[in-house]
Amino acid sequence: MTVSAKEVQELRKMSGAGMMECKSALSDSGGDISQAFKLLREKGIAKAEKKSGRDANEGLIGVRVQAEKASIIEVNSETDFVSRNSEFHSLVNSILDISMDHESNTLANNENVAELISAAVGKIGENIVLRRSSHLSGNIHSYVHNSVGEGLGKIGVLLKLNTDSDQVSEIGKNLCMHIAALNPKSISEKDLSNELVNAEKEIIKQQLKDSGKPDNILEKMLEGKLKKFFEENTLLGQKFVIDPSLNVENYIKQSAEKNNCKISVEQFIRYELGS
Numbered sequence: 574m575t576v577s578a579k580e581v582q583e584l585r586k587m588s589g590a591g592m593m594e595c596k597s598a599l600s601d602s603g604g605d606i607s608q609a610f611k612l613l614r615e616k617g618i619a620k621a622e623k624k625s626g627r628d629a630n631e632g633l634i635g636v637r638v639q640a641e642k643a644s645i646i647e648v649n650s651e652t653d654f655v656s657r658n659s660e661f662h663s664l665v666n667s668i669l670d671i672s673m674d675h676e677s678n679t680l681a682n683n684e685n686v687a688e689l690i691s692a693a694v695g696k697i698g699e700n701i702v703l704r705r706s707s708h709l710s711g712n713i714h715s716y717v718h719n720s721v722g723e724g725l726g727k728i729g730v731l732l733k734l735n736t737d738s739d740q741v742s743e744i745g746k747n748l749c750m751h752i753a754a755l756n757p758k759s760i761s762e763k764d765l766s767n768e769l770v771n772a773e774k775e776i777i778k779q780q781l782k783d784s785g786k787p788d789n790i791l792e793k794m795l796e797g798k799l800k801k802f803f804e805e806n807t808l809l810g811q812k813f814v815i816d817p818s819l820n821v822e823n824y825i826k827q828s829a830e831k832n833n834c835k836i837s838v839e840q841f842i843r844y845e846l847g848s
Contacts, residue, residue, distance in 0.1 A: 634844045642673060660693065668680070671685055714734065715732070728753045734838060754814045758807065759808070
């Protein structure tokens, strides 16, 4: 019999099962959704439904770079034990495979991903969620912190450089390690959101309001504290984690001069599990 897309979608919501499993169950049940759900339960596929409401706060960050394409994803599980399971690693890698072909910053509506996760939930027995995904292309560098496998860990970084050299892999990796360690909020001061800067100004003003200093002194103190905020929270302003005698901007300048090339940071993406 012919099964409508609406019926399949309804059964998927009820059961958490994959599209093909739902189509097959509806066909076998003559289009009776309740009976189809029962068939899925009997096969052990519908048990994903009860898992889907549970919190998934553990998991892994997955990073993949191939040529000038890269993807980064966060897949969550309920327990760290499951995130160390080889079947979970296989799931993350399979989603990365799809992400590399998808070439967009969202996989939320990808049916292949949904089916992979549904099957994994049924097999592993925990709620599993693809929380987020991003894609970059160009001169890409990467780093994974707390690695538990190739491209799998608790913190992942993708970095896009604008450069005329193909000899900057070490520089790119060093910058990725820095981003993983110090978590900058933007590349530079001009990239910080106005909302964040204004909120910080208000905090500083509250800190200074009872100091009794003249307005002109308070203004200088505000500027000084904001400067420190920019230095601590922007990539180019931060002290370089490998050599704190330099900030990152100076490290990049020195590296460019040493390699007789141009280097600038065009974009970075940092995923930390649960953040």
